[in-house]
Amino acid sequence: MTAMRAGSVARALKSTGDLAPVIVVFGPDRGRVVDVVEHIRLLFGDAADDPFAVTKLDAQTVSDDPANLIDEARTVPLFGGQRLLIVRSGVGKRLEVALKVLLEEPPTDAIVVIEEGDLKKTSPVRKMAEANRHALAIECPADTVADLERMVDEEAAMLGLGVEADARAMLVALLGGDRGASRAEVTKVCLHAMDDGLVTIGDVLAVSGDVAVSGASEAVDAAFLGDVETLERVLARVMQTDTSAGTVLMTATWTVQSLERAAQAVARGASAQTVLERARPPIYGARKAAMGRVLSRWSADELRSASAAIAAAVWQSRIRVNLGRAAAHHTLLAIATKTLPSPDGAKPMAAAMREMLFQKRVVR
DSSP states (O other), X not given: OOEEEGGGHHHHOOSGGGOOSEEEEEOSOHHHHHHHHHHHHHTTGGGGGOTTTEEEEOHHHHHHOTHHHHHHHHOOOTTSSOEEEEEOSOOTTHHHHHHHHHHHSOOSSEEEEEEOXXXXXXXXXXXXXXXXXXXXXXXXXXXXXXXXXXXXXXXXHHTTOEEOHHHHHHHHHHOOSOHHHHHHHHHHHHHHTTTTTEEOHHHHHHHOXXXXXXXXXHHHHHHHHTOHHHXXXXXXXXXXXXXXXXXXXHHHHHHHHHHHHHHHHHHTTOOHHHHHHTOSSOOOHHHHHHHHHHHHHOOHHHHHHHHHHHHHHHHHHHHOGGGHHHHHHHHHHHHHHTOOOOTTOHHHXXXXXXXXXXXXXHHO
């Protein structure tokens, strides 16, 4: 039996000499399947972009006549070396015929790579590939959180960037089930951070079009503007889970840190407009106007108290995940009404959040 998972491909397949004559790459994540096939293609070096060395067969071509695949695999390269044949998924049962012939007499002048979807363990194609010593079956399971975190770090490192822990956590929470789409989203965020050398929550907020993130920004802005009605309405819409509460708190953390830096610059004599124009990451559109109003409403000392309150809420939500929503709601409401404890008031705030959670349980 020859089988491996996508996570082992980079370590196990380092040259064309490591490749089996027939390779089946399969899994529910289409983007990850494509990533593995692309890794294999690049192993062919200069020939990877040579149309005479790399041939792609669509599902229809093989389905119409499985002999097409067999003939291509048996074709001797005109200029020597090995050819790469890539068969797109969706061939169905007719692929089994061609695969059986290829495994009985493996090609010597070509590597055949077959892209498939999510094959069950009982699938004939998967069973044949896993059981034959001339074949390799590569399973591409859906990405775990650790896989996505690794991808974020790798993409950032390729551009010479670091990644803040909270920015990584927020970005991973927004990524979907397709690795190709996820990688594109990560790349956009990294490009936005190029000038600063570090991916921050601000970059994630600026680039991502995710509804939860935009809602979190709207809620945090409403809190600092003292708009309790908007705050309550938006929180009711976006804060349905403890995960979304974490997004709200991370957004609040980045916002108050930006506001503190801006307030300090204003205190040194800069105008609020100039400070916001030069903000990094940049602030755009209506949010820039909102931040200008916030700076006129909050002093540096008041922002320090808000920062301490948010930090206390983040700490509370991390040690007790079930307190996340109560912590976020209580803290933003306190900011909106300016009923904040002193910067060293983390313990009283934690006690208040526990009391709020208890009251909600009693009401239920």
